[in-house]
Amino acid sequence: MVKTNLDNGMNVWRTPEKLALVTGVDNVGKPHIITVGWIMRVSFSPPIFAVAINNSRYLHQCINETNEFNIAIPGAPLAEAVLGCGERNPQREDRFAKYGLKTGKGEYVKSPIITNAEANFECMVIGSIPAGDHTVFLGKVMETWVSEKPDQNLMIVGDQAGYQVLMEKSPYKLGIIKD
């Protein structure tokens, strides 16, 4: 065990990184979407997810204002959308149309669900905490949706043989676990 810099340590930990498409609406009801890698379950009962959103993202402002969001779990068909929605969107163009993301109406939140994703979790914000350049939002799961034929979830993968790489755009490799 030797001291090292953080990047070397993170190399052991970084992959696989599960991904989500997080949607929200701004204060005039316009929907927005970004790709998020820093997301996890944090409570069994009630069921709560934590998601870390960059403070400089417009979606951060949306969630702050509306106290809700939707988590969509992308599968293989959404690889291009996941890469695209990971980039900044200063013009706030309609990325739902651009990337073939089909939206539906949730039961509890105004944030759209993604009907061609593998699953959706509608969340109401029950707390948040600043964390450096991000904010951690806690979202209580209000409703769960799954595809009639859910497939594997997409993730950032490494170089091992057990992954099936689906799309690559440096520095990211998107893929699934080989079936």
Add this chain to the structure above:
Amino acid sequence: MVKTNLDNGMNVWRTPEKLALVTGVDNVGKPHIITVGWIMRVSFSPPIFAVAINNSRYLHQCINETNEFNIAIPGAPLAEAVLGCGERNPQREDRFAKYGLKTGKGEYVKSPIITNAEANFECMVIGSIPAGDHTVFLGKVMETWVSEKPDQNLMIVGDQAGYQVLMEKSPYKLGIIKD
């Protein structure tokens, strides 16, 4: 897309789940360790990890009192330790000795580093927030350690062929990505 219960939705999302062994010390300096699956990076600068700890765990009390913890990333040799430290420990037996976890002295925290893990991140608590039956602690990374020959990180795996299963104890399958 159909409404369903949370468990069905989680089936799409649950695996792979990366794991960590989190160490802390109580207020008389005695070290404790548990296995954690709900842990992620949440800030680039400063580097911060979030970890969700069950409110009923003794380690929760330790972290609350000392405001520090260490994250050890387990590899294949620590599979048995990971399963064992995932169980409750009401007698507070010495699980370091029991599971062959070798401890070392960190640079910034009293919580031990695990010298036969793949990596260690010493963390100081900079915030925390209640989240249902868990608490999310934010730990700023103070020091990073890696094994001289770091191997793959251990995780909870699914049934796909791309995984190499190393140990199984229902309902958990521990493994790595096939190399």
